[in-house]
Amino acid sequence: MLDIKKRRWVWRGVIAIVAVCLAALFYGTAIQPAPHRENLSHVEQQAINVPTLFVPGWHSTSYSTQLITDDIVSLGVTDTVTTVRVTPEGKFIFIGPKIDPHSRQLIRIIFENNRGGEVQYTRWLHNLLAYLYKHRQLKKVNLVGHSMGAYASTLYTFQYGKDAGHGLPKVNKLVTLAGPFDGIIGRQPVSAFFHPNDGTTWTDQPHQNRLAANGRPVLVHPEYDRLEKYAPQVPKTLRMLNIYGDLGDGSQSDGVVTVPSATSIGYLVKPRIAVFQQVKVIGPNAQHSALHEHNWQVTQNIVKFLWPTFAGTAAKMVR
Template structure:
């Protein structure tokens, strides 16, 4: 390819020499750019076609709480790596418009990778929107890896992402096998429609007073995938008389049972007690890590 350079002054033979040097310089520069472009275009990204037995991959997705990020998931994710459940951690960043960018990739033969999900619009207070972002994440992973099963772990608002995801997609997307809810505020938050020791549950787990978000989830009593999902519900009690983790009452966390009773494959509750059972400390709690490891391993 040739280029003509017009220098708007006349210096006799010097002009010809300068033209040649400039053309040589530009040619080298374009060659380097071309090679760089080829390297970028050929950068390898693992997809389902690169993974034998792609249907065997069952990732565990972590969803953080309101105002938080994927960093809140790092200890729990690392505890699974340390326990030998996986060697793979992938990050999924979700824009406020639902565009998902993956960082990292599934590895051949590592069938239980971790996906740390981060929502950029992390102060959005619409739980249904969080469910849409969870859906976008699952769709992106399904398109990339053609997975058929997955697990989900949520902390705080991350639990609402899971619940609203299930409300809208309980039968359409890859099967959810295991669901871990940590510090879930299914029927309200202290100071926002709930106060310590005010909310009460009936013997079947039904709240005597339901908040709007909880009422919106009631259809799950008929649509939650039947006998498919094993559920572990972890909540904190600071042991200070409030029967709460400082932000969410134990009754609000335990109200999950009524929403999925009779439909979950199994359901169990675990209470963490003491100062480290505070709401924002539960995702960095060694006892929670152990419960999570045992539940996912089994």
């Protein structure tokens, strides 16, 4: 009888020890700090804790930047998103948390006049960043632009790059999606597809243009000529990712922007900036608007480029 009682106590002790060990293991795992945040070095934290502005394109809506920022939030990069409505008069209406210059905050821009054109978008972007520099102490920023927003982000970086630290924040990293750097697909006559505010033409055509051996487009539209004028002023420290689409239907385009137009930016930046990367998306997901609408391939590349410490999480996302 005594032996039986002893054995019971022994087993109870073993079970208790195992339970404690399992609880400790589970608890320890549960409270471990997120490896992408707390375990970063001070230098790494400084490198990725930069607010990122999302600049929409022609005829954009509130959803134009919401879908891609929602995807980024779902990866745990940040949970802080602020919207800025830019009125036709150039005034700013902020919706959401106050902008923190030392965070991974996402800032979604909405142009209330969504047909202002790429040069007007550049002006508004310049004024917004000057405001944030002065009133929110924003000294460094990332830019992500789609379509005409990609063009505006690039033109801003070229035109005002020399002013970084003198009333304007430094552009740390630039991501362009479907940038119409050398024209947009349209139809003749030219007069029917000419934007009077900035000289944008919708006159490019599939297979009409090509890049020369040195990377410069053979046919130069007014948009490209403007970028080429300001390209020498681009900051040498800039890191740029250019993402473009090819439907794979023989048009060599995303349906709106041809591959030569979207990739012509390489000629202007490769010899001048610190890093230039390019990603080609092929197939139905490469359609012009689809490039920023829950497009996991695009989001993965953006996250890897802007916040490399979250690249592992992005690679595991469910498609």
